[in-house]
Amino acid sequence: MTGTDEVLITEVVLRDGLQDEARTVPTPDKLRLARGLVDAGLRALEVGSFVSKRRVPQMADTDELLRTLDPATSPAALHTLVFTERGAQQAVDAGARSVRLVVSASDGHSAANAGVPTEGALARLESCAEILSNAGVTIEATIATAFVCPFDGDTDPARTAATAVRLAKLGASVLHLADTIGAANPSLLRRGIEAVRDALPELPLGLHLHDTYGFAAANAWEGLRLGIRRFDSSLGGIGGCPFAPGASGNIATDDLVHLLHREGIATGIDVAKLAALRDEVRVAVGHPLGSALASVPAVPATLA
DSSP states (O other), X not given: OOTTOBOEEEEOIIIIITTTOSSOOOHHHHHHHHHHHHHTTOOEEEEEEEOOTTTXXXXXXXXXXXXXXXXXXXXXXXEEEEOSHHHHHXXXXXXXXXXXXXXXXXXXXXXXXXSSOHHHHHHHHHHHHHHHHHTTOXXXXXXXXXXXXXXXXXXXXXXXXXXHHHHHHTTOSSEEEEETTSOOOHHHHHHHHHHHHHHOTTSOEEEEEBXXXXXHHHHHHHHHHTTOOEEEEBGGGXXXXXXXXXXXXXXXXXXXXHHHHHTTOBOOOOHHHHHHHHHHHHHHHTSOXXXXXXXXXXXXXXXX
């Protein structure tokens, strides 16, 4: 790693951050936050997911958010998640330009999250990919429980790699490996990344990290050491999967940016604006945030 390296951070506070919150944040507040994040220098946002409004009511306004923010004119890439053919068509109808297909590497989490084992979920994504491709939508993919599953234990790296190959055949241009419950350690992370890289050496990889057991920063550093330059993170460290017992917050955007900047790695993000937005998130969700920087009065100017 050198000071000339640059990392692309996808801010997921609007999707992964809010989807497991008890309080549903009003759409105007989400729109204000999204615009503030873009103004702060974020070049990619997850704005929601096209899922059951009954199962995940916090995502019920994804269509409105996407249409209002307008992917065709937004200076930042606006990602939405889909799991089903219906969700894919909803994304296309709302004007999506970039969509992430999501599948769990483990059967246990796939059954809880998507209602079918991994193989069934992958088969279902084939029609999703066809709808998106025919509409000219860029396809990315995320493999949930790529390293550890709350139901099945450690995920065999070969299983993660095989899932990755299937997603690449569906047209995924970028693949994100998710530590869904924040239980992976650096060596486990490394084995998973290496297995996927061996299978798909040319496919760009990203990491989606959670900090349940305090490993997120170490895992991010290991990812950087292995050449990963794409990370998902959530402002203030909020978030979690409603269908993964024990999962807690994402790696915090403010903490990750602080780490990267201190190591001379560019992100293009304004830390002062990010701190102000973090305060907005705290008010919106109505509880203290989990990031390290949220608990200190201020970051000394020499360290920002």
